[in-house]
Every structure is written in C-alpha cells, then in structure tokens.
Amino acid sequence: MAKSNIEWTETTWNPTTGCTKISTGCLYCYAETMSKRLKAMGMDKYKDGFKIAVHYNALNEPYKWKKPTVVFVDSMSDLFHNDIPFEFIKSVFEVMNNTPQHTYQVLTKRSERLMQIAPLLNWTSNIWMGVSVENEHVAERITHLVKTPAFIKFISCEPLIGPLYSLQLDLIDWVIVGGESGHKAREIKQEWIDYIYNKCQTHNVPFFFKQWGKKMHNMNMNDPTMLKGHKQYAKGGCELNGQIIQEMPRSAYKTKAN
Numbered sequence: 562m563a564k565s566n567i568e569w570t571e572t573t574w575n576p577t578t579g580c581t582k583i584s585t586g587c588l589y590c591y592a593e594t595m596s597k598r599l600k601a602m603g604m605d606k607y608k609d610g611f612k613i614a615v616h617y618n619a620l621n622e623p624y625k626w627k628k629p630t631v632v633f634v635d636s637m638s639d640l641f642h643n644d645i646p647f648e649f650i651k652s653v654f655e656v657m658n659n660t661p662q663h664t665y666q667v668l669t670k671r672s673e674r675l676m677q678i679a680p681l682l683n684w685t686s687n688i689w690m691g692v693s694v695e696n697e698h699v700a701e702r703i704t705h706l707v708k709t710p711a712f713i714k715f716i717s718c719e720p721l722i723g724p725l726y727s728l729q730l731d732l733i734d735w736v737i738v739g740g741e742s743g744h745k746a747r748e749i750k751q752e753w754i755d756y757i758y759n760k761c762q763t764h765n766v767p768f769f770f771k772q773w774g775k776k777m778h779n780m781n782m783n784d785p786t787m788l789k790g791h792k793q794y795a796k797g798g799c800e801l802n803g804q805i806i807q808e809m810p811r812s813a814y815k816t817k818a819n
Contacts, residue, residue: 568793568807569737569769570633570666576620576653577638577645578606579613583670586695586720589743592637613644620656629662641671647678654682661687668693668717672705679709689713689810691735696723707732713810718757719771722747725757730764735810740774740797749773751780754801767808773797 565573580592592611599607606616623632634640634657640650657665668691669675675690684690690711692702695718706714713734718725720741730736738757740749754770761768772795773779776787784798785791786805793805 565633565636567633567636568771568795568799569809571631573633573636574619574622574665575606575616575635575637576656577613577615577635577640577642577649579609579611579637580639580642581613581644584695584699585722586670586693586699588747589720589741589745591742594743596637613638613642615645615649617649617652620652623656623660623663626660626663629664631664632666634665634667639669639671640667641669641674641678643671643674647681650678651682654688657688658683658685661685663687665689666691666715670699670702672702676705676708679711684710684712686712689715689735691715691717691737693717693719694725694728695720697725697727698723700725700727700729703729703733715810720747720774721749721753721757724750724753728757728760730760730766733764733766735767735769735808736761737769737771739771740778742772742774742796746775746778749778758801758806767810768806769808770799770801770806771795772799 596607596611600610664687666689670693672692690709692706694700694702694716703716715735716733717737719737719739721738738754741747758768775797779798784800786793786795786800787798793799799805
C-alpha cells in the first residue's frame with residue numbers, strides 16, 4: 562500500500578503501470594515523469610519506464626490491508642487502455658469485488674472501451690468509476706461514463722485547461738476540479754471553475770476543488786493554503802472564492818470517517 566498525497570483519496574494501488582498519450586490533458590503527464598524517476602531509482606516495477614505492463618503479483622495486495630481504505634486504482638496507468646487484456650481487467654475487478662471493505666476509485670480517459678466492456682464486469686457498490694475531462698473536446702467521455710452501471714460516477718476536470726460549458730451532470734455523483742501542476746503548467750481560469758461549481762450547486766453534485774496548480778494562476782495572492790505550514794497546503798493554493806471546497810460523494814462520508 563502506498564499512502565497518497567492526492568487529497569481525494571487515501572492510498573494508491575497500481576496493478577498496471579504505463580500509458581500512452583490520448584488527448585491534450587496528457588501533455589505533461591505526472592505519471593510519465595514519475596515512472597522515469599522510479600526507473601532511475603531501480604524499482605523493478607518500472608524497469609520498462611512508462612511502457613504498459615500488468616503486474617499479477619499486485620493483485621494480492623488489497624487482501625493484506627486490514628483497515629478499510631479509499632484506494633485510487635492505477636494512479637500510474639489507465640486500467641482501460643487498449644493494450645491491457647480484458648482478462649486482466651476482469652481480475653482487477655474480482656479483487657475489488659472480493660474486498661468490499663475498501664472503496665476503489667478508478668479513473669480513465671479511455672471511456673469508449675470502458676463503455677464497451679462495462680456490461681461484462683461486476684460493478685459492486687465499492688467501485689467508483691470516473692473519467693478525466695480536461696476541456697470541451699473530450700466531454701463525450703461523460704456520455705460514455707453514464708452508460709456504465711457504476712455505483713458512483715465521477716468526473717475529474719484535472720488538469721482543467723479549457724472551459725466546460727457543455728458539462729452534463731445528470732447521473733453524476735461527484736466532480737473534481739484542479740489546475741495543472743509543474744513548471745510548464747497551463748493556465749486555469751477562475752470563470753471555468755466558477756461555471757462548474759455553480760452547475761454542481763444547481764444539480765446538488767458534490768464539488769472538490771483540489772488546487773490552482775501554480776501560484777501565478779491563483780486569483781488570490783493572499784490564499785493562506787499556499788503557505789507550507791497550512792493544514793491543507795497546496796503549492797498554488799486551494800482556496801476558491803475564499804473557501805476550501807473539498808466535498809466527497811455522499812456515500813463516502815461514512816467511509817472516510819472510519
């Protein structure tokens with residue numbers, strides 16, 4: 562188990578590693594950079610860098626975790642990548658099915674494949690399914706997501722690099738928004754975030770603002786969360802209009818409290 566610094570989860574589990582770029586949101590992929598670093602450190606799991614790899618030995622890991630945990634699945638990959646065999650995806654789902662004490666958060670950009678094979682998978686209530694939507698050009702991923710039988714369906718607008726004025730929230734249970742991080746981070750605009758937040762308010766959908774990404778993109782240079790001593794420190798700050806808004810899906814409140 563790897564404790565995560567990602568604010569909306571508790572730990573990460575990577576039964577697969579590696580990926581390939583599919584849209585503009587992938588341009589400065591943090592997982593690709595991290596894979597190179599881990600390879601240089603001699604970690605066997607990343608000996609092939611960011612090439613797609615499946616790890617059968619990782620399938621046993623969740624059975625060893627004693628405490629109920631919120632788990633981000635494949636933070637270093639995309640479980641629904643076309644190069645990952647269906648039978649291995651099914652094996653990952655079987656592990657999640659067999660460990661109902663844990664809550665699994667799966668996130669993909671390959672929403673078409675997700676939609677195609679979703680009916681062949683066992684969607685127990687502890688599996689949350691999300692799609693990454695960085696701008697209008699990939700908003701169709703939401704349409705694919707809502708056609709799946711996932712118990713909790715969520716959208717990750719991170720990095721948000723363009724407006725999402727066509728955002729559809731019917732049957733969506735949670736929305737995450739965040740700016741891009743790193744020294745080449747692209748701009749996130751306040752109006753884009755406010756639009757998504759207001760739409761979530763209208764549709765009664767929990768909204769989680771993760772970060773601005775870079776200080777220069779934060780509209781409030783006095784944001785206290787930019788200070789390293791702050792409990793909810795984020796490098797570029799994470800206040801939105803003077804508030805820290807980090808809501809979770811309603812079914813998660815009990816899970817997070819345990």
